[in-house]
Amino acid sequence: MNVTEAMKARFDREVAKYPADQKQSAVMACLAIVQQEHGHLTLEAEKEVADHLGMPPIAVHEVSTFYNMYNQQPVGRYKLNVCTNLPCQLRGGGVALHHLEQRLGVEMGGTTADGCFTLQQSECLGACADAPVMLVNDRTMCSFMTNDKLDQLVEGLRKAE
Amino acid sequence: MMNAQQVLQQFQATGVQTCFHGRHIDPQIYAGLDGTNWRLKDYEARGGYEALRKILDPLTGGLTQDQVIATVKESALRGRGGAGFPTGLKWSFMPRQFPGQKYLVCNSDEGEPGTCKDRDILHYNPHIVIEGMIIAAYAMGISVGYNYIHGEIFQTYERFEEALEEARAAGYLGDNILSSKFSFQLHAFHGFGAYICGEETALLESLEGKKGQPRFKPPFPASFGLYGKPTTINNTETFAAVPWIIRNGGQAYLEKGKPNNGGTKIFSVSGDVELPGNYEIPLGTPFSKLLELCGGVKGGRKLKAVIPGGSSAPVLPADIMMDCTMDYDSIAKAGSMLGSGAVIVMDETRDMVESLLRLSYFYMHESCGQCTPCREGTGWLWRVVDRIQNGRGKPSDIELLNSVADNIQGRTICALGDAAAMPVRAMLKHFKHEFEAKIARSSAQLDQPRDIVPAGARA
Ligand SMILES: NC(=O)C1=CN([C@@H]2O[C@H](COP(=O)(O)OP(=O)(O)OC[C@H]3O[C@@H](n4cnc5c(N)ncnc54)[C@H](O)[C@@H]3O)[C@@H](O)[C@H]2O)C=CC1
Ligand SMILES: Cc1cc2nc3c(=O)[nH]c(=O)nc-3n(C[C@H](O)[C@H](O)[C@H](O)COP(=O)(O)O)c2cc1C
Numbered sequence A: 001m002n003v004t005e006a007m008k009a010r011f012d013r014e015v016a017k018y019p020a021d022q023k024q025s026a027v028m029a030c031l032a033i034v035q036q037e038h039g040h041l042t043l044e045a046e047k048e049v050a051d052h053l054g055m056p057p058i059a060v061h062e063v064s065t066f067y068n069m070y071n072q073q074p075v076g077r078y079k080l081n082v083c084t085n086l087p088c089q090l091r092g093g094g095v096a097l098h099h100l101e102q103r104l105g106v107e108m109g110g111t112t113a114d115g116c117f118t119l120q121q122s123e124c125l126g127a128c129a130d131a132p133v134m135l136v137n138d139r140t141m142c143s144f145m146t147n148d149k150l151d152q153l154v155e156g157l158r159k160a161e
Numbered sequence B: 001m002m003n004a005q006q007v008l009q010q011f012q013a014t015g016v017q018t019c020f021h022g023r024h025i026d027p028q029i030y031a032g033l034d035g036t037n038w039r040l041k042d043y044e045a046r047g048g049y050e051a052l053r054k055i056l057d058p059l060t061g062g063l064t065q066d067q068v069i070a071t072v073k074e075s076a077l078r079g080r081g082g083a084g085f086p087t088g089l090k091w092s093f094m095p096r097q098f099p100g101q102k103y104l105v106c107n108s109d110e111g112e113p114g115t116c117k118d119r120d121i122l123h124y125n126p127h128i129v130i131e132g133m134i135i136a137a138y139a140m141g142i143s144v145g146y147n148y149i150h151g152e153i154f155q156t157y158e159r160f161e162e163a164l165e166e167a168r169a170a171g172y173l174g175d176n177i178l179s180s181k182f183s184f185q186l187h188a189f190h191g192f193g194a195y196i197c198g199e200e201t202a203l204l205e206s207l208e209g210k211k212g213q214p215r216f217k218p219p220f221p222a223s224f225g226l227y228g229k230p231t232t233i234n235n236t237e238t239f240a241a242v243p244w245i246i247r248n249g250g251q252a253y254l255e256k257g258k259p260n261n262g263g264t265k266i267f268s269v270s271g272d273v274e275l276p277g278n279y280e281i282p283l284g285t286p287f288s289k290l291l292e293l294c295g296g297v298k299g300g301r302k303l304k305a306v307i308p309g310g311s312s313a314p315v316l317p318a319d320i321m322m323d324c325t326m327d328y329d330s331i332a333k334a335g336s337m338l339g340s341g342a343v344i345v346m347d348e349t350r351d352m353v354e355s356l357l358r359l360s361y362f363y364m365h366e367s368c369g370q371c372t373p374c375r376e377g378t379g380w381l382w383r384v385v386d387r388i389q390n391g392r393g394k395p396s397d398i399e400l401l402n403s404v405a406d407n408i409q410g411r412t413i414c415a416l417g418d419a420a421a422m423p424v425r426a427m428l429k430h431f432k433h434e435f436e437a438k439i440a441r442s443s444a445q446l447d448q449p450r451d452i453v454p455a456g457a458r459a
């Protein structure tokens, strides 16, 4: 079972925001909750969300594949998304990405052999004046990430294991 | 030993650089913020919810719906989401007598490259948006609203939820607000990574639990919106401007800016300046003044070009830009648009082909794929710019880029197609020589098959 009772309780807080006949509106939030708990989405988990919201599993899958932040595959314990869009690129977004590639020994898109980090580039995170910026595990924005700070972050997360 | 969350906490923005730098001019939305004073009691101490009390005041009789809309019209507040549509006029389109449910939606899906103003509003002053929405709901007779927040700023979404709880507990939201007959329920919704959901009809689809694919307009959301019901959508900053207008009057707001461009506007300045950040200044302030507030061009270098309104706005060369004032009309006259107010500054060392390459990749990546000209055209633009950048361009490529852009612009369901095409045309118009120079240096030896890779992979 992918969806626990505790998760269902969280689902229901989302469902309560919408008209009774529009439960489907909660699908994005429910999928984000599943991802937070399990790291990525599976077809089985999507089916459970679909059942909970009374929608066809294919409609859930359409949603999970449309939005960039849903992980269709397992990712490392920490997913690092570095913004490389133009405003960030002008202030070292690309440099940050390449520094991490070297430091972690993976190419963009890859996961370290120990399963600790997945490194991705991303489009505008909406924090352009903080460049270089990076989003960790979909929920925590890290700002002004110079190479030194990136090293500290990587070290810190490795030690926090 | 620190746990992971504590480790990450050390790298979180404090807002000091982007928002509490004291270099705004006459701010209304960012006034008095310090990062710790976002809660309800702090907002009330700044005069928060007074506008709502004024409207609902049982002693004076308050303001009627028509009076509120007339005040907003008088203020010349224009939509801060990019299109600059007059807000009062939009509110007057709402069929107030419509018997069924109507909805109010706040567009906080800020994803236009260069734009980060709504994040700082929501994170450091969430109640100003809540109050603005309550007033809007009152004016249009709406009982339910949603704030659609960019999924990438999840911490801000969580904070907004907290602010909503505070407002409910204090009787500003829910049934019979401040003991009046007016009721309004407001909820937060989060996206999960799709630029296109900032387009209002894509946003509505997303809010309905679907893929965010734009709908044809017309019908506009005012007649067919969320769940098919009449809906008004405004940007975060638009709602945030409303409480001040109600407290001080439409005329006072108008006078802060310039005719047809009322009030202050927040500009997100990024790129080659000493002090990137958000700057709230009166509309009509000279660009040179804004640049000065930002500490000038980084490293004392020369200004080369500016994209004045987010990545979708046409680029302007330095000399044209230095003559502009920061308002909708001046920037439009110069051949670009004020858009979302994201000012992307580029210094003399910048390579325009490389810059366009990153933007073209973005539009290709974010096209929702519904319309053929956009789906195919954005990919085509990217591939051609990529080959020019990487020494394999052909002399005919410049014409090709223009013609692909022509075939996208004006032929698509939503404005993303135009947003992809316009930067290309403007870059070619003002910086054609850089494209030509790269093409002239292209060499035949390079003309071998080569894998094309995502933009950031080769910075
Ligand atoms: N803030 C951001 O992150 C981004 C902003 N943009 C901006 O978005 C703009 C384009 O937005 P659109 O919504 O496509 O512009 P639009 O011109 O179609 O609409 C502007 C607003 O006015 C309303 N409206 C216009 N005519 C109406 C009518 N006759 N009846 C009722 N309502 C009417 C629309 O519903 C909408 O809310 C661009 O100019 C761009 O600057 C684009 C990308 C990202
Ligand atoms: C591709 C695209 C993306 C957009 N993104 C946003 C956005 O992130 N935030 C926003 O407020 N408006 C965005 N807009 C504009 C909205 O469609 C709409 O015009 C706006 O939310 C209306 O609010 P306003 O009148 O207060 O500006 C976007 C438009 C397009 C075409």
Ligand code: SF4
Binding pocket: B196, B213, B214, B366, B367, B368, B369, B370, B371, B372, B374, B375, B412, B413, B414, B415, B416, B417, B418
């Ligand atoms: S213009 Fe592009 S993004 Fe907009 S609806 Fe068409 S394909 Fe989708």
Ligand code: FES
Binding pocket: A083, A084, A085, A086, A087, A088, A093, A123, A124, A125, A126, A127, A128, A129, A131, A133, B112, B113, B114, B115
């Ligand atoms: S461009 Fe990187 S966060 Fe906006």
